Amino acid sequence: MGSYKFAIKTLKSNFKESISYLCSMIFPIAIIFNLLNIMCNTEFTSKYSDGRSACSLIIFLLCLLVCIFTFYSNSHFVTTTSKELGAAALSGVHPSRLGRILLFQNTILEMAASFLGILLGFIMMPIFSKVMYLALNSSGNLFFISSGSLGGTLAILLLQLSYVSLGDYGYVSTREIIDLIKVKRKPPLNFxxxxxxxxxxxxxxxxxxxxxxxxxxxxxxxxxxxxxxxxxxxxxxxxxxxxxxxxxxxxxxxxxxxxxxxxxxxxxxxxxxxxxxxxxxxxxxxxxxxxxxxxxxxxxxxxxxxxxxxxxxxxxxxxxxxxxxxxxxxxxxxxxxxxxxxxxxxxxxxxxxxxxxxxxxxxxxxxxxxxxxxxxxxxxxxxxxxxxxxxxxxxxxxxxxxxxxxxxxxxxxxxxxxxxxxxxxxxxxx
Structure with a gap:
């Protein structure tokens, strides 16, 4: 069985877990999209140019936090496919190929989450825009979309996919087969x-x-x-x-x-x-x-x-x-x-x-x-x-x-x- 077919079959066999992981990414994407959209709104930048750097820092830290939560969710998701990966490794599949399987799975889920997250973000946009205009004591288009918000959201998602895939590859390449089968995994972050x-x-x-x-x-x-x-x-x-x-x-x-x-x-x-x-x-x-x-x-x-x-x-x-x-x-x-x-x-x-x-x-x-x-x-x-x-x-x-x-x-x-x-x-x- 090819790597991609195996990846899709594993997603199907762990359907509930895959859907749960997908849903865990949708809402954060919608929030990040709207926050970036506020930052790129001309009404916001023109009235509060002095405070824009502080707002940018907060949004950057929030994006970083979203990435941490995604890594946290991914760590739980990988445990659901760990036994299948262990069985594949037992049959002679090289760790690099296992890494490609996880990359393919993450890419599929990330693409679906990106589409649904941005769609949800667009639905939520009037709420964010209305609150922003009230705070600024002004008015404007509630459905204003900037190219910067779309580009920034996609850039964050690409970065997120990269480090999650690297973490997954490190997981499958450094674990013994018995550890994969027994689903032994250290916490993603440990203070x-x-x-x-x-x-x-x-x-x-x-x-x-x-x-x-x-x-x-x-x-x-x-x-x-x-x-x-x-x-x-x-x-x-x-x-x-x-x-x-x-x-x-x-x-x-x-x-x-x-x-x-x-x-x-x-x-x-x-x-x-x-x-x-x-x-x-x-x-x-x-x-x-x-x-x-x-x-x-x-x-x-x-x-x-x-x-x-x-x-x-x-x-x-x-x-x-x-x-x-x-x-x-x-x-x-x-x-x-x-x-x-x-x-x-x-x-x-x-x-x-x-x-x-x-x-x-x-x-x-x-x-x-x-x-x-x-x-x-x-x-x-x-x-x-x-x-x-x-x-x-x-x-x-x-x-x-x-x-x-x-x-x-x-x-x-x-x-x-x-x-x-x-x-x-x-x-x-x-």
């Missing part, structure tokens, strides 16, 4: 951090709250305290998600819940899922706090509009990435729950396991960044740099997006487990 005592990160986590009170007492050093708060927030959340919370989970399994079988399984699943969301939680905290900081230190309305759009985009990207992670992990979850049914676990018990896992995981995902985010918002509100209405809107948007993501993950999880033909449970109940 390195000095490994202090896990409790140290819990102490760091409360330092931003201390800086809040200090900023209220020493208003002359407000900006310095805000920067300290953001720095310790990033370090502490990374340390908590990577070291402290996993440490506490293992401690609870060993001591407090050693005799509670359902809780033990939920905590084990939580430990597994949390290890794969450390990157997302850390990026969520760092990016939204940075955008809030830029939004409040700048007096440029155009820059504020870009920051608000970027804030919503980041929340949607991270929330959808978590949902995507659940979808891609479903085959392994199904196998785990099938084993539980074989040893006598019944549907109410499986429901309890799933409910606890989803509740605990999203409590961590939402709670860790939100407490620091609200602290930072309060600092800006108390200093008069941020209105109460806008601060409430930002918090409500955060909660709405992630609670919606939690509900979608919950439904996908239960539906996949209880509708699976591999598990002898035919009824689905929330």
């Amino acid at each position: 390195k951090l000095l490994k202090f005592n896990p409790v140290t990160y819990a102490v760091f986590y409360f330092l931003p709250i201390l800086f809040l009170f200090l900023s209220m007492l020493q208003k002359n050093h407000f900006d310095l305290f805000v920067r300290f708060s953001m720095t310790f927030s990033f370090i502490s959340i990374l340390g908590l998600a990577k070291y402290y919370i996993p440490f506490k989970i293992l401690e609870l399994k060993k001591d407090k819940y050693a005799n509670s079988k359902l809780t033990l399984i939920s905590l084990g699943n939580l430990h597994f899922s949390l290890k794969r969301t450390v990157l997302l939680i850390t990026l969520l905290s760092g990016v939204i706090e940075t955008l809030l900081y830029i939004m409040n230190v700048s007096n440029d309305p155009g820059l504020k509009v870009i920051c608000v759009f970027s804030y919503i985009t980041v929340l949607l990207l991270i929330s959808s990435s978590i949902v995507y992670k659940f979808i891609m992990e479903m085959p392994s979850k199904i196998r785990t729950f099938k084993q539980l049914t074989l040893i006598g676990y019944i549907k109410p018990q499986l429901n309890t396991i799933i409910n606890k896992e989803i509740f605990l995981l999203y409590s961590i995902i939402i709670g860790l960044p939100l407490i620091h985010f609200c602290t930072l918002i309060y600092m800006f509100v108390s200093s008069g740099k941020l209105s109460i209405i806008l601060s409430l809107v930002l918090i409500l948007i955060f909660l709405f997006i992630f609670l919606t993501g939690a509900f979608i993950s919950f439904v996908i999880y239960k539906k996949s487990i209880f509708k699976s033909n591999d598990i002898g449970l035919n009824k689905f109940a929330l």
